Amino acid sequence: MLESIRSKTFVVLAAVSSITLLAAAAHAQDLTVVGAGGALQDAERKAYFEPFAEKFGVKLTEDTYTGEQAKIRAMVLSKNVTWDVIQLDNAEMITGCEEGLYEKLDWPKIGDPDDFLPVAVHPCGVGAFAWSFLFTYDQNRIAEGPKTWAEFWDLAKWPGKRGMRASARLTLEAALLADGVKPEDLYKILATSEGLDRAFAKLDKIKSNIVWWNAGAEPIERLAAGDVAVTTAFNGRVSSANQSGKHFALVWDGQMYGQDYWGIVAGSPHKELAEKFIAFANDPEVQSKFPEYITYGVLNKKAISMVKPEIAESMPTSAANLKNAISFDASFWAENDAALTARFEAWRAQ
Amino acid sequence: MRMHNGNELAKERRKTVARSVLLIAPLVAFLFLFFILPLAMMLLYAVSNTEVRNALPKTAAEVREWHQNTLLPASAFEALAGDLRADSGDMQLGEAARRLDYEIAGYRRLLFKTAKALNTVSTSSNWRAEFLRIDERWSELKYWTALRRASEPITPYYLLAALDLRIDDSGNIVRMPPEQRVYVGTFIRTFWIGGVVTLCCLLLGYPLAYAIMTLPSKFATLLTFSVLLPFWTSLLVRTSAWIVVLSREGIVNSALSRLGLIGEPLQLIFNRTGLYIVMVHILLPFMVLPILSVMRGVSPNYMRASASLGAHPVIGFLKVYLPLTLPGIGAGSLMTFIIAIGYYVTPALVGGSRENMISFFIAFHTNHTINWGMAAALGLLLLTCVLLLYATIGRVIGVSRIIGWK
Numbered sequence: 001m002l003e004s005i006r007s008k009t010f011v012v013l014a015a016v017s018s019i020t021l022l023a024a025a026a027h028a029q030d031l032t033v034v035g036a037g038g039a040l041q042d043a044e045r046k047a048y049f050e051p052f053a054e055k056f057g058v059k060l061t062e063d064t065y066t067g068e069q070a071k072i073r074a075m076v077l078s079k080n081v082t083w084d085v086i087q088l089d090n091a092e093m094i095t096g097c098e099e100g101l102y103e104k105l106d107w108p109k110i111g112d113p114d115d116f117l118p119v120a121v122h123p124c125g126v127g128a129f130a131w132s133f134l135f136t137y138d139q140n141r142i143a144e145g146p147k148t149w150a151e152f153w154d155l156a157k158w159p160g161k162r163g164m165r166a167s168a169r170l171t172l173e174a175a176l177l178a179d180g181v182k183p184e185d186l187y188k189i190l191a192t193s194e195g196l197d198r199a200f201a202k203l204d205k206i207k208s209n210i211v212w213w214n215a216g217a218e219p220i221e222r223l224a225a226g227d228v229a230v231t232t233a234f235n236g237r238v239s240s241a242n243q244s245g246k247h248f249a250l251v252w253d254g255q256m257y258g259q260d261y262w263g264i265v266a267g268s269p270h271k272e273l274a275e276k277f278i279a280f281a282n283d284p285e286v287q288s289k290f291p292e293y294i295t296y297g298v299l300n301k302k303a304i305s306m307v308k309p310e311i312a313e314s315m316p317t318s319a320a321n322l323k324n325a326i327s328f329d330a331s332f333w334a335e336n337d338a339a340l341t342a343r344f345e346a347w348r349a350q
Numbered sequence: 351m352r353m354h355n356g357n358e359l360a361k362e363r364r365k366t367v368a369r370s371v372l373l374i375a376p377l378v379a380f381l382f383l384f385f386i387l388p389l390a391m392m393l394l395y396a397v398s399n400t401e402v403r404n405a406l407p408k409t410a411a412e413v414r415e416w417h418q419n420t421l422l423p424a425s426a427f428e429a430l431a432g433d434l435r436a437d438s439g440d441m442q443l444g445e446a447a448r449r450l451d452y453e454i455a456g457y458r459r460l461l462f463k464t465a466k467a468l469n470t471v472s473t474s475s476n477w478r479a480e481f482l483r484i485d486e487r488w489s490e491l492k493y494w495t496a497l498r499r500a501s502e503p504i505t506p507y508y509l510l511a512a513l514d515l516r517i518d519d520s521g522n523i524v525r526m527p528p529e530q531r532v533y534v535g536t537f538i539r540t541f542w543i544g545g546v547v548t549l550c551c552l553l554l555g556y557p558l559a560y561a562i563m564t565l566p567s568k569f570a571t572l573l574t575f576s577v578l579l580p581f582w583t584s585l586l587v588r589t590s591a592w593i594v595v596l597s598r599e600g601i602v603n604s605a606l607s608r609l610g611l612i613g614e615p616l617q618l619i620f621n622r623t624g625l626y627i628v629m630v631h632i633l634l635p636f637m638v639l640p641i642l643s644v645m646r647g648v649s650p651n652y653m654r655a656s657a658s659l660g661a662h663p664v665i666g667f668l669k670v671y672l673p674l675t676l677p678g679i680g681a682g683s684l685m686t687f688i689i690a691i692g693y694y695v696t697p698a699l700v701g702g703s704r705e706n707m708i709s710f711f712i713a714f715h716t717n718h719t720i721n722w723g724m725a726a727a728l729g730l731l732l733l734t735c736v737l738l739l740y741a742t743i744g745r746v747i748g749v750s751r752i753i754g755w756k
Contacts, residue, residue, distance in 0.1 A: 068717040077441060098462050099444025161620070166703070211620045212703055226599045227620065338719065339455040345714065346532035348703035 030059045031273045033085040036260075037064035038217050039240040043293030044087075048281045055280070058273060066215065069096060072265055076101055081267040084274040088125055088261045090330035091169070091337060096263075097124035103264040103271060110275055111282040111300075120299035125261030126278060129290065130297035132235040132316030133170045133328070134255040138223055139247040145230065149178035149254050152230055153206055160229025163219045166212035168344035169333055170256055173326065174232065175202040177254050187329045196340070200347055212348070223248060235316055239295040250314075252321040258328030259299060291315055393733075395726035399505035402497065405446035406433040410501035413494060422494055427477035434465040446500075452507065452721070453496035460487055492519050508727035533711065533728065540707040541735075543625065543697075544690040548637075550630045551686050552679065555637035559678075562638075563645045577638050580631060589699050592628045593619055596700075625701040633690055637682040644678030680747040688736050708732055 033049060035041040041064060053060040065071060067089050075081045088096070096102050102124040107113055113121045120127025135152050137145040146152050152162065152174070164171055173186060179202045181189050189195035203210075211228050213219045219231040220241045235255070238248050262281060264274045280286060284302035291298060291307050297317035298304055304317070312318050316325075333340075403410045408429035416422060437443045443465065451458035467484040474480045481488040499505070499517065510516055510523065514531040518524050525531070558577065562570045580588055595601050596618040603615040618624055652674065656666035694709035708728060715725035 070717040070720050073441075073720055099447070100441045101444075210702070214698070222597075225594075225597045227597045335456070335459050338451055338458075341719065343529055345711070346530050349532050349536055349706055350704075 030061045031085065031270050031277060032061045032063055032083050033087075033277065034063045034065055034083050035087045036067065036216070038215075039237060039294055040216070040296075043236075043290065043296075046293050047290040048277075048286065051286065052277055052280050056273075056276065060277075067092065069101065072096070072101055076266050079267060081265050081269060083265045084268040084270045085277050086263050086265055087128060088263045090258055090261065090328065091333040093122065093125040093261050093263055094330060094334040095337075097122070101266055103266050103268065105264070105278070106275060110279045115282075115284075115300055115302055117299050117301060119259055120261075122261065125263040126282060127259045127299035128262045128281065130257055130259050130299060130316050132252075132255045132257045132296075132321070132325075133165075133232060134235055134238075135174075135230055135232045135251050136219075136223065136238045136248045137230045137251075138226075139249050141226070142229065145249055145251070147251060147253060149174050150180065153178045153202070155206060155209060158229060161209050161211045161227060162206055163213055163222055163228035163231025163233070164210050165219075165232055166214050166348070168340045169337070170232070170328070171203070172196070172199040172340065172344070173256055173328075174254075175199040177326070178202055183254070183324055183326045186326055187332050191332070191336070196343070200343075203347070220246075220248075236294045236296045239314060252323065252325070254324050254326070255316065255321065256326045256328050257297075257316045257322075258330065392722075393726055393730050395722045396508050396730045397504040397506070398723065399449075399500065399502055399507075401442075401445040401449040402500040403503075405437065405442040406430065406497075406501075409433050409497065413498040414501055416494075416498070422491065424476075424478050426494065427481050427488075431468055431471075431474070431477045431480070434461075434468050437465060448720070449500050450496060452511075452723075453500055454493065457493065457496065460485055460493070464488075495519055505723075508723040509730070511724060512727040512731050533708070536706065536708050536711060537731070537735075539704075540691050540709075540732075543622075543629075543705070543707060544687045546626060547629045547633060547690045548683050548687040550626065551634055551637040552683060554630065555634055555682065556641060556675075556679070558634075559638050559641040559645055562642060574642075577635050581635050585632065585695065588632060589628060589696050592624070592631070592700060596624055596627065619700055620702050622701065622705055625697055625705045628696055628700050629690060629693065632696065633686045636685045636689060640681040640685065641675060641678035644675050644681075648674045677747055680743055684740065684743050687739070691732070691736070 035044055041062065045062070049060050049062065052058075063083065065086075069092055072083070072086070075083065086102075088102075093102065097104075104123050105126065107121075110126060116127060135146070135149075137158075139145070142158065146154060146158055151157070164174075172190060176186055176189060176195065176199050177183070179198055181195075190199065211222060211231075213222070213231070216234055216237050219228070219233040220237050222228045223231050223233075224241070224246065235250060238250055241248055262278045264271060264278070268274055282300055284300050284306060287298045287300050287303035288306035290296070290303075291311050295311065295314045297315040298307065304312075307315070313320070315321070406429075409426065412423070412426040412429040416426065434443075443461070447458040447461045450461060464481065464484050468480075471480060478488075487493055499507070506517070511526070512533050514526045514534045515523055516526055558573070562573045562577075565573065597603070598615045598617075600618075602618060603612070606612045607615065618627070648671065652670050653666055656670045657663065661669065691707065692709050693707055694713055697705045697707050698710060709732070712725045712728045712732070715721045715728070
């Protein structure tokens with residue numbers, strides 16, 4: 001009896017371990033690409049992931065993350081890297097590159113640097129798309145809405161809660177713009193302690209009316225539910241909501257635009273395949289299709305000229321939308337994020 | 351003969367004990383390996399100070415020799431140059447830079463800038479001049495005292511910071527500047543929210559448990575089921591459902607305004623009210639179930655006896671029933687409170703920024719700022735508070751009664 005149980009246990013154990021081994025072996029040929037989820041990753045899937053998997057006959061596994069670097073750091077430190085290609089925020093890419101979280105890219109292999117807008121070229125990353133951070137309101141509820149950041153602050157004329165991102169980045173910029181700082185002086189003033197005090201003083205004026213959001217989908221949901229009257233958001237999310245029947249305004253005046261990048265996690269087990277993927281995503285033909293799925297800008301100059309004009313109009317980088325626009329200063333944030341975020345969180349909690 | 355029997359008995363007992371020890375051994379091993387050990391290792395981060403010593407070993411040795419009142423030796427510059435140039439490019443320098451940035455904002459940038467600039471210098475007879483050429487800040491002593499603080503084997507930095515304190519350059523413990531004080535206030539708020547939630551749960555849960563005890567079994571089952579239902583639903587789903595129910599145009603507000611009770615919609619979510627409603631709903635079972643289990647053990651004869659001796663029902667309740675169910679109240683309150691002060695997903699989703707509790711900052715430092723020392727220090731403080739509370743209540747009511755061994 002005991003013998004038979006033992007042999008059964010052995011068989012089960014053997015089966016389980018061989019399945020695990022097989023799974024690991026199958027996994028070894030996969031490329032894992034990590035994005036920010038939501039409407040954005042849906043667009044990336046159609047424009048990049050599916051065509052790539054089909055063209056090269058590889059299995060592409062997707063994962064999502066919220067942009068927090070802790071998991072990547074844990075992977076790299078423990079030398080147990082399971083992510084290959086990763087979509088990175090600009091400032092995080094700069095600090096992570098210095099600290100050795102990301103592979104240095106083999107530039108000629110993944111594309112000609114001259115083909116890109118200068119901002120898209122970095123030792124550890126290649127610009128994937130340009131986003132815009134702006135504010136929006138529901139035109140079905142507010143016919144004539146605020147047009148500038150100063151008006152975003154006007155609670156008398158447009159009563160109701162304000163949705164704002166629970167992050168020092170972009171929020172402090174918005175506060176200074178609302179306080180009358182000129183776009184060209186913005187980061188100069190933000191770098192001074194008087195400028196910082198000024199930003200927090202401006203935020204104090206609407207603090208009790210702010211509803212904070214974290215994930216990119218939250219401001220859209222709250223706007224739809226009527227929980228906020230006006231909210232900051234990323235433009236692609238607003239456009240996606242409008243495509244599904246909403247009537248949300250995109251206030252381009254004073255928009256802040258920046259870039260996200262493709263990078264490779266240091267010690268990625270499929271570095272070559274990862275490079276192949278990035279090279280594929282850099283291809284002008286392939287890249288020019290991306291804005292058709294979500295209205296973010298592309299950064300390969302050849303791809304920009306190939307985007308259909310009716311789509312190009314609603315991209316953050318079109319000339320009409322760049323009036324009073326601010327280029328998000330990632331190196332400022334790479335340097336100051338720790339100090340400003342600490343103060344921002346202390347202020348939020350007070 | 352008797353002796354022999356006694357020996358046999360003792361042998362048999364030892365065998366039984368050995369068998370039970372063997373049976374729970376895997377559990378103990380599991381708890382130790384996957385709970386106690388990682389917990390202890392995580393808590394060590396609260397005082398661990400190895401980053402600078404790993405990345406800049408020679409410099410760390412130099413600055414620890416140096417006494418602040420004396421001149422900084424030239425060998426310190428040489429050691430730092432040697433350490434920075436020897437950096438192997440793995441993550442050690444980044445870790446050290448991060449650690450130094452906690453001491454002085456901007457240190458991280460300074461270190462990377464210097465390391466990069468030093469790569470172009472092959473050798474130098476005057477490293478001090480070389481450093482000052484790269485960045486004048488290297489002449490300021492505070493950068494070197496910060497380096498020394500970060501080179502000690504253990505650091506009080508995180509634990510002090512968790513209490514809004516810091517060590518200044520002359521070595522005194524002082525309070526953080528006002529705009530950086532955040533944790534003490536957050537701890538107080540955490541305990542306040544936990545207390546209010548526990549009290550609400552008790553006021554709702556005690557009569558509810560009593561109702562379940564006394565109602566006919568058909569209703570009692572239904573009531574128990576409705577208390578347990580939230581247990582079987584994921585926390586996130588419940589929280590999101592409440593957002594829908596309580597939002598400006600949600601079920602509650604539209605019902606109230608249709609009844610003509612309110613003109614303007616009430617703000618029921620993204621503030622303290624919303625947080626209390628949702629947390630009380632989620633935590634109610636943790637209060638009701640322990641009280642219920644104690645109530646089941648209280649014989650109705652006691653109340654009958656007190657009534658037959660002439661006590662008013664209120665007196666009977668206060669003097670007989672309430673003391674008998676006190677262990678249930680203690681266990682339920684303790685459990686509810688301890689779980690409540692650990693909340694962070696719910697406050698983040700249904701509260702405003704003034705509802706952030708201490709766990710928010712633990713998660714924030716773990717995932718966002720990647721300051722694991724800070725996360726560990728806050729966790730250690732929270733754990734200490736919980737243990738103190740447990741010990742106090744245990745002394746008042748008795749630990750064995752709380753966990754159910756009478």
